Amino acid sequence: MSLETKKTLRNQLIYSVFLRNHTQEGTFLSLIPDLDRIKELGTSIIWLLPIHPIGELNRKGNEGSPYAIQDYNKINPDYGTLDDLEELVAEIHKRDMKVIIDVVFNHTSPDSYLRKNHPEFFYRTASGDFGNKVADWADIIDLDYNNTDLWEHQIDTLKFWAKHVDGFRCDVASLVPLEFWHQARTSVATVNPDTLWLAETVEADFLKELREIDQVGLSDSEIYQVFDITYDYDVYPSYVDYLTEKISLESYISILNFQDSIYPENYIKMRFLENHDRQRAKQIIGNLNDLINWTAFLFFQKGIPQLYGGQERAVDHLPDLFVKDPVEWEQKIDLTPLIQRLMSVKKSLPIKGSYKLKAAASDTVVGYYRNGEQLFLGVFSLKSAVGMVHVDFPDGQYNNLLSDEKISVENGVLYCAGKPIILQK
Helix, strand or coil: CCCCCCHHHHHCCEEEECHHHHCCCCCHHHHHHHHHHHHHCCCCEEEECCCCCECCCCCCCCCCCCCCECCCCCCCCCCCCHHHHHHHHHHHHHCCCEEEEEECCCEECCCCHHHHHCHHHECECCCCCECCCCCCCCCCEEECCCCHHHHHHHHHHHHHHCCCCCEEEECCHHHCCHHHHHHHHHHHCCCCCCCEEEECCCCHHHHHHHHHCCCCCCCHHHHCCCCCEECCCCCHHHHHHHHCCCCCHHHHHHHHHHHHHHCCCCCCEEECCCCCCCCCHHHHHCCHHHHHHHHHHHHHCCCEEEEECCHHHCCCCCCCCCCCCCCCCCCCCCCHHHHHHHHHHHCCCCCCCEEEEEEECCCEEEEEEEECCEEEEEEEECCCCCEEEECCCCCEEEECCCCCCEEEEECCEEEECCCCEEEEC
8 A cells, every 4th residue: 555645535525527528618717617616515636537639540429538648748629728727727726626637558549649659669469450458449559568668758747747736547557567656656756745646446357357368457455555546446346236136235235344354454445426437326326315325325435435527416417428518517406415514524534443334124224433432323225215224323312414304313223214314423
């Protein structure tokens, strides 16, 4: 685990922005008027999806994927200029938030600067052609980190951007050698020792596929040697399996508790219900009250929660990565008051002591944080069930921190009306 990683990251919030679709204009400067609203959610860190020019060759859709990068050292002109980015970053900092940008170092577009000037930096298929190690991603070609000259170029790129932003979200970081990331973090620290490192780690099946073909496939445990935060993809398939009734709540919660036991004590997981690569939570959960419970459970879990722009309005349409497809902000649902309450609680949850989840009857999760005399209880009815719930919590009357409703615990039992409950002793 990175010795610099602070457990206080668990009390923060990441807000993810796809600039092209966040506003009608889709620019750095058009995001500035929305910063106050984003900050009021309780956001600490804004993550910008890739900000670099997009390749033309084999482009998917009219606009192309932001992950098919043409030049790591330039700005996508559709978003603005470097001066515009600096103005946006200054405004983010003015509101006491940080900004991280996407780093996509596993691959480039087929017509990238590196492809034209350093073809020796790229992976070749058995036929000698440029291509991909695993998936058939037609709009990108993979880099080859066996060539250590590539390392110097990539690290210089990171050091350049570390002068402008506060950290990096590293795309499919598990596919890039660990020693490269070690060298990168050490070198970037000479520019900004407080740089934040978020790794997109991968799901178990993909990891096994990489290893079976003798390609780099880093586990979360390896990634934690360098990175501060990893993705929640190690348990994401179980989340989907539970929602689709392939496994029970008991099985899902058992996996979450196991996850909490296998990483270093100061591990930070980025908890999410949706992102730019996965379905909107509203689309797969459906029932609004269920979504409210899931949202509350997300924030209660140990780790740093992430919201994808529009999630706070329960948007059910996932913006297309390849065309202009603005977020549907006109949605009448607004989860902002709930999220603000949740972040108020999140900032109070102890970062020391014990943490435990239990599956109760009627698809209800009961969670606990204990640190000395400090005790928090969370009750989340994931299918909006109403009824009595057994809890390990002192008898008495408490305020629900999410609604100010009075909640009574008698003989270790409380009544859940299908709404999320968080109590503090």
